[in-house]
Amino acid sequence: MTAIVELNGLTKIYGSGASAVTALAGIDLQIAAGQFVALVGPSGSGKSTMLNLMGGIDRPSSGSVAVDGRRVDTLGEQELLRLRRETIAYVFQEARLLASLTALENVMLPSAFHRISGRGARQRAGELLGRVGLLARAGHMPHQLSGGEAQRVCIARALFNRPKLILADEPTGNLDHKTRVAIVELLEELGRDGNTVVMVTHDSELADRAARRISLHDGALLSDEMRDAH
Amino acid sequence: MRLYQIAVREVGRRKARTLYTTSSIALSVALLIAAMMVGFAGQKDLLLTIARYGHSLTIFPATTNETSLQRFGIGVGHYIPEDAIPEIQRTYEAAIRAGWEKRGGMVLDAGAPGGVDNLQPALFTPRLYEETTIGGRKVVVAGVRAQDEYKARFWWEVDAGSLLARDDEVMVGKVFSRVAGFKPGDPMIINGRPFRVCGVLRETDSPDDYMVFGDLKAVQSVFGKPNRVSLVNVRAMCNYCPVGEAELAINTKVVGVRATSQREIAEAQHKIFKNVTRVIFGLIMLCFVVSCMAVFNMVMGSIHARMREAGLLKAVGASRGQLMRLYMYEALVIGLVGGAIGYGIGCGLALTLGPWLIDGAPIEARWLYLPIAIGAATLTSVLATIYPAHHVAGIRAADAFRAL
Numbered sequence: 001m002t003a004i005v006e007l008n009g010l011t012k013i014y015g016s017g018a019s020a021v022t023a024l025a026g027i028d029l030q031i032a033a034g035q036f037v038a039l040v041g042p043s044g045s046g047k048s049t050m051l052n053l054m055g056g057i058d059r060p061s062s063g064s065v066a067v068d069g070r071r072v073d074t075l076g077e078q079e080l081l082r083l084r085r086e087t088i089a090y091v092f093q094e095a096r097l098l099a100s101l102t103a104l105e106n107v108m109l110p111s112a113f114h115r116i117s118g119r120g121a122r123q124r125a126g127e128l129l130g131r132v133g134l135l136a137r138a139g140h141m142p143h144q145l146s147g148g149e150a151q152r153v154c155i156a157r158a159l160f161n162r163p164k165l166i167l168a169d170e171p172t173g174n175l176d177h178k179t180r181v182a183i184v185e186l187l188e189e190l191g192r193d194g195n196t197v198v199m200v201t202h203d204s205e206l207a208d209r210a211a212r213r214i215s216l217h218d219g220a221l222l223s224d225e226m227r228d229a230h
Numbered sequence: 231m232r233l234y235q236i237a238v239r240e241v242g243r244r245k246a247r248t249l250y251t252t253s254s255i256a257l258s259v260a261l262l263i264a265a266m267m268v269g270f271a272g273q274k275d276l277l278l279t280i281a282r283y284g285h286s287l288t289i290f291p292a293t294t295n296e297t298s299l300q301r302f303g304i305g306v307g308h309y310i311p312e313d314a315i316p317e318i319q320r321t322y323e324a325a326i327r328a329g330w331e332k333r334g335g336m337v338l339d340a341g342a343p344g345g346v347d348n349l350q351p352a353l354f355t356p357r358l359y360e361e362t363t364i365g366g367r368k369v370v371v372a373g374v375r376a377q378d379e380y381k382a383r384f385w386w387e388v389d390a391g392s393l394l395a396r397d398d399e400v401m402v403g404k405v406f407s408r409v410a411g412f413k414p415g416d417p418m419i420i421n422g423r424p425f426r427v428c429g430v431l432r433e434t435d436s437p438d439d440y441m442v443f444g445d446l447k448a449v450q451s452v453f454g455k456p457n458r459v460s461l462v463n464v465r466a467m468c469n470y471c472p473v474g475e476a477e478l479a480i481n482t483k484v485v486g487v488r489a490t491s492q493r494e495i496a497e498a499q500h501k502i503f504k505n506v507t508r509v510i511f512g513l514i515m516l517c518f519v520v521s522c523m524a525v526f527n528m529v530m531g532s533i534h535a536r537m538r539e540a541g542l543l544k545a546v547g548a549s550r551g552q553l554m555r556l557y558m559y560e561a562l563v564i565g566l567v568g569g570a571i572g573y574g575i576g577c578g579l580a581l582t583l584g585p586w587l588i589d590g591a592p593i594e595a596r597w598l599y600l601p602i603a604i605g606a607a608t609l610t611s612v613l614a615t616i617y618p619a620h621h622v623a624g625i626r627a628a629d630a631f632r633a634l
Binding site: 056057077078080081084085090092096098099100101105108109110111112113114118121157160161 | 231232233235236239240242243538539541542543544545546547548549550552627
């Protein structure tokens with residue numbers, strides 16, 4: 001299987017001297033295309049740092065990060081922007097929608113920055129909302145959506161540009177259990193459909209639903225298990 | 231989806247903030263538009279006064295006192311011999327030619343450079359003023375050379391009847407007609423001689439409104455003042471005529487008379503008006519600066535929320551330039567709305583307060599000022615937004631995402 005993500009000797013140190021903190025220590029890792037991966041570990045284990053480095057949001061202190069064959073850690077701002085538009089999508093802990101746009105318009109928000117025609121964008125956004133089960137809520141404003149529904153809209157938005165890699169940082173963090181399960185099931189389904197999903201979570205139960213579970217502790221790789229998705 | 235559509239939605243969503251920023255800008259724009267409208271009307275009024283009196287001298291008997299001058303030269307009891315007018319005329323014309331030649335100018339036709347020989351002669355309109363009682367009311371009767379007077383006082387129109395044409399007719403000013411009740415066709419006895427009222431002048435906002443006008447010879451005869459006039463108005467028939475030179479020449483060369491240029495009085499008023507207008511506009515510019523700062527403070531106050539929003543937009547692929555454009559579109563929308571509202575309020579202010587500030591000045595709403603209003607408002611809004619927009623748009627992706 002082709003590796004969509006390759007980490008080689010990835011290290012991230014914050015600060016310097018006596019106050020330096022090693023968030024990640026020499027991580028070597030490959031993630032194949034189409035895998036649903038859960039990154040787990042206690043607070044401060046380096047999960048979010050690894051996700052940020054994969055997404056090009058931050059730069060490593062040493063080592064390398066490659067996404068879809070390109071060295072992310074050496075890209076300039078413009079190239080990183082292109083990467084965010086074409087290859088990588090993000091789902092954040094709190095559903096971040098523009099309050100002035102409807103659910104449909106939030107899903108097609110990337111088209112404002114990526115020059116996709118209005119009609120094509122609407123059609124694609126409608127398909128994605130249908131895929132996450134919210135076509136009936138297309139005209140609703142964010143304040144009219146529940147937490148779970150808003151998060152599903154965010155996932156639909158993340159899929160808009162057909163990304164090769166979806167990075168989800170605690171996507172179920174603020175939701176009730178039932179909704180958390182529903183969100184993870186959706187991510188699971190995306191994984192089955194061939195999307196590569198890397199999800200950070202501190203919830204073991206949810207992590208168990210991923211095809212692969214990578215555990216971190218104090219910036220180091222603790223375990224890397226392939227398991228059957230439920 | 232387009233950036234400007236997002237901008238319009240965002241502006242519409244933040245109603246309180248939009249109201250605050252547009253109000254601040256609208257107020258400054260309203261002051262600007264009101265000042266421009268009132269200022270324009272006032273200046274128009276002054277220029278009309280200059281047009282009426284500007285290119286003219288008034289020649290009085292040298293014995294006329296200051297009080298008479300303050301009453302626009304309506305002095306009674308002091309006279310210039312009518313046969314002195316040709317000498318005055320010669321002195322005037324010689325001074326005007328000398329004035330042009332001194333300037334190096336040659337006059338082809340009125341108001342344009344060309345040959346001095348082609349100067350259009352000035353219009354001399356003598357008047358005799360005599361005070362009398364008509365219909366139980368004290369009034370000044372003015373004897374005039376009617377045809378010359380109509381050329382000089384081009385703004386004269388009749389409200390009723392016809393202009394003076396015969397020596398047994400009189401024309402009355404509007405106010406006198408209203409107060410004394412005279413209308414066209416009515417008989418009028420002046421010092422025992424019968425006249426007929428031929429017409430009522432349209433109101434001119436000048437002493438003419440209070441007078442009775444008759445043929446000069448007839449009035450001289452009625453009051454026993456043959457060959458006498460109270461003053462001579464001289465109207466230059468060219469723009470920029472060196473009337474000042476003529477004033478000096480008459481005052482130094484013609485005995486028994488004194489010449490005063492009305493233009494200088496009106497121009498002095500115009501200068502004061504312009505200076506006051508400059509001060510007012512300076513204060514209005516200050517208002518714009520304050521508005522700009524208010525908008526800036528408002529935008530900076532919401533910077534934290536905007537950072538999170540910037541993080542989201544960067545996550546979905548917005549570049550720094552696109553973020554800047556988005557915020558500038560918002561500023562444009564606020565400017566458009568603030569400018570339009572300010573224009574409306576400014577027009578209302580000018581139409582309400584203008585006539586009170588400048589009595590009789592024609593205040594008009596001018597559509598030309600709408601783009602000026604919108605331009606000023608948009609500039610203010612954009613200037614106020616540049617720094618906050620730059621600050622937010624320039625946020626590093628890592629910091630922006632952290633804000634999420």
